[in-house]
Amino acid sequence: MNRGSPTPETVTLHVPFRVVKRGGRKEMQLPEGAAQARRTDNTLVKALARAFRWKRMLESGDFATIAELAEHEGIAPSYMTRVLRLTLLAPYIVETVLDGAQGAEVTLGRLLEPFPIKWEEQLLAAPPQAEHTRWKGEKLK
Template identity: 80%
Template sequence: MTRGAPIPDTVTLHVPFRIVKRGGRKEMQLPHGAVQPCKSDSTLVKALARAFRWKRMLESGEFATIAELADREGIAPSYMTRVLRLTLLAPDNVEAILDGKQGPEVTLARVMEPFPIEWDGQLPSLCSRRIK
């Protein structure tokens, strides 16, 4: 448009995107290469917070066993052990999750699957974008 041109009544803008299910909710995913806003996954962040809180409670001696802590929290010990494994994630991966830079393929279900304990073995398989 130029300065003297009339303003159109309607402007149509086409943005290619797709809707994907993530963590039980729908999310808009822009095409590869498009700048996507960083938004942390609250489910992943909550799981990380729980894992580190439970680890601190066990290490402090407040609870002697995982079974005792799981009973107090009202959850299954097997679930607690899977969540506690998140404390073994590399600091880069934890930071990427907290900053929302973990990539769309990183979900709570995927992070709860067995992963290498060695930090170098976790990247780039777990988080698609390594923090610089």
């Protein structure tokens, strides 16, 4: 457009995106290849924080059993057990979630499903785009 041409009354802009649910919220997901800002999933971060807090409370001896702690927290013991399992995630997965670099397929619901205990096996199930390091700090090939 140059200065001499008239300005159109209507401008149509097409932006391809999808609306997906993440952690009970709706989020706009851009197509592959589009640059996306990293966004921390607060639901995942809160679940990780709870898991490590509860683990600390159990290890300190404040509560003798998961059932006792669950009653104190006012939640079901089965839910607490599933959330506590998040403390067994490999450090690179925890870091990825805290950095907001996890893929859209990584949700709390998916992380609460059973997963391998060995970190190397968790690595095989991780999204391919993430750069991973072993817990010793060495790069994986």
